[in-house]
């Protein structure tokens with residue numbers, strides 16, 4: 126079998142790229158292969174309004190399941206409501222919208238054994254050739270030094286309305302354990318919430334039982350009585366402290382996209398904005414000329430990797446220079462900055478004045494200790 130465009134991996138990046146290509150190039154023959162039974166796995170993907178452009182938001186909007194005009198953070202020293210909008214895409218909605226849009230161009234429950242620049246070999250030995258192969262299988266290099274953002278979240282239905290109007294992105298007033306710990310709360314409807322117990326820690330493992338107990342305790346302390354746990358999700362996102370782009374490039378002979386290409390915000394591990402930008406970049410240009418697609422992506426990935434250098438330095442500050450107990454102070458100071466700086470930080474688009482602003486002020490870590498750890 127032969128197609129124009131083959132995409133391996135129907136997670137976030139692969140699904141968005143396939144959907145956008147199908148919408149803008151209906152005459153291109155396309156195939157998306159996913160090993161799971163549904164697209165997108167089991168995730169709640171959130172993003173700030175300022176992470177993506179208005180044009181990108183317009184095409185993404187059918188996948189958005191909840192959106193809020195502002196959000197807040199809570200620390201022991203202060204709480205702050207920020208004016209930036211926040212929104213959520215769920216795996217369930219992604220599958221419900223994109224699977225029918227792709228129709229026969231999607232094959233689920235199809236594990237791919239090998240991927241190369243000209244095609245892929247399926248688990249049963251079938252060969253598929255393609256002019257353009259996008260490798261969206263997720264994962265990342267194993268030898269790059271990392272810290273972790275690990276979390277377990279539960280979507281819960283309450284017996285009565287919770288009264289929250291917008292998300293709490295970090296409630297860091299909770300007991301600190303193992304590193305920087307906070308609770309993340311998304312109010313989906315008047316009586317449903319996603320409550321996530323989150324840790325910036327040195328290793329990926331968290332205790333699921335402890336997280337569930339912490340979520341129940343957090344709800345109880347706020348007077349929220351849980352009627353039902355609707356679903357649960359967990360993740361351990363690597364937060365790179367160094368590495369090179371070649372570490373990611375070595376992962377695939379084809380054109381990698383998604384986290385496999387290093388396309389994620391280095392301090393949060395979040396990748397939705399990059400997956401959206403990549404889908405736009407690939408689908409909104411010519412697809413016939415494959416070297417041109419490679420050149421566009423190469424330039425984009427290189428620019429994003431270079432923009433991430435400052436974040437990787439901050440990550441070393443967070444995970445190496447700071448002691449685990451000092452990590453909360455770094456976030457507490459960060460959230461005192463001007464809103465546009467905070468927004469550009471999440472979007473991965475910090476200006477040089479932003480970078481200076483983030484490095485000035487009372488350092489939470491003694492300068493001598495910091496300097497000893499900041500080189501990669």
Ligand SMILES: Cc1cc2nc3c(=O)[nH]c(=O)nc-3n(C[C@H](O)[C@H](O)[C@H](O)COP(=O)(O)OP(=O)(O)OC[C@H]3O[C@@H](n4cnc5c(N)ncnc54)[C@H](O)[C@@H]3O)c2cc1C
Pocket residue numbers: 133134135136137138139158159160161164165166167168169170171172235236237238261262263264358359360361362382383384385394395396397398400
């Ligand atoms: C629980 C959770 C919540 C997250 N929340 C957010 C968030 O709020 N905002 C945000 O921006 N980011 C979030 N992230 C981080 C990041 O955006 C996700 O990890 C995102 O799904 C990565 O997208 P991806 O397409 O690169 O990889 P994935 O979504 O992991 O997709 C890879 C896909 O490839 C498939 N695959 C792998 N190998 C094969 C094979 N051999 N053959 C066929 N298929 C294969 C997998 O089954 C999978 O579906 C979250 C991550 C997790 C785990």
